[in-house]
Amino acid sequence: MSRTIELTLTDVSAAEHSDASVIEHAKGLAPQFKALADENRLAIVLLLSEHSRTVRELTEATGLAQTLVSHHLAPLRELGLVSVTPKGRSNVYSLCCDAFSAPMRALAGLSNPVEHNGCC
Amino acid sequence: MSRTIELTLTDVSAAEHSDASVIEHAKGLAPQFKALADENRLAIVLLLSEHSRTVRELTEATGLAQTLVSHHLAPLRELGLVSVTPKGRSNVYSLCCDAFSAPMRALAGLSNPVEHNGCC
């Protein structure tokens, strides 16, 4: 019960980057990780990776207060990780694009990473 | 200048997971993201993805205070993301294993993710 996915990446090969460039890179990358670092925000993202949902649906699925769901959606929106489409009096949220949702769906299927501890 | 890597994953296919299981999964996954969410910790991890280093080397490479580097290494250690090997009076840190360092090296080579904003 496993499969193989492919990710196309900029080549990093054996090339060493300067320390300074690695640190610059960390600064650019950290906000994305931060957006996924909160378990409630991550739950929202994973739920959206299945299919688009309204705020109300997210509120029901997570059991969180509506105001808290909106609160978490705001930074995801600002980072461009999710997009909004008004529909009637609802707001339908979707993951931004496949470039993001594909890896997220992959993560959603990862076997429990907590049990990774002590692997080496 | 790009290449394709393969990741073998537990099958997530089209199967919808229950909301509850997705939320459970988020709880298990969030700590790993949290460990990478701080730009200084991420810098340390990316530096270690190139090769193992002592605390002193990490301190020099990052420009951070030694005590702060040690402070950040502690949670990475507890999560099992890095491992320590005493060598002389130094402590050599390495990324835990290939399962982790391979994706991290890939990330280190990703083109700037900040410019992702507004893609869709």
Place this chain on the structure above:
DNA sequence: TGCTATCAACAGTAAATACTGATATTACTT
């Protein structure tokens, strides 16, 4: 034109987290 559902923004509080400086510990060096 009220009425209600859906959502976002605001203000305040509580809690977590990053940082600093000082200190203790261990292992080399002379």
Place this chain on the structure above:
DNA sequence: AAGTAATATCAGTATTTACTGTTGATAGCA
């Protein structure tokens, strides 16, 4: 044995961030 280099821990402060309750705005519905 004394001195020093390398590191971790501890206590304290500052900052960030998550959360709650209230309120205001918009859009459908009766």
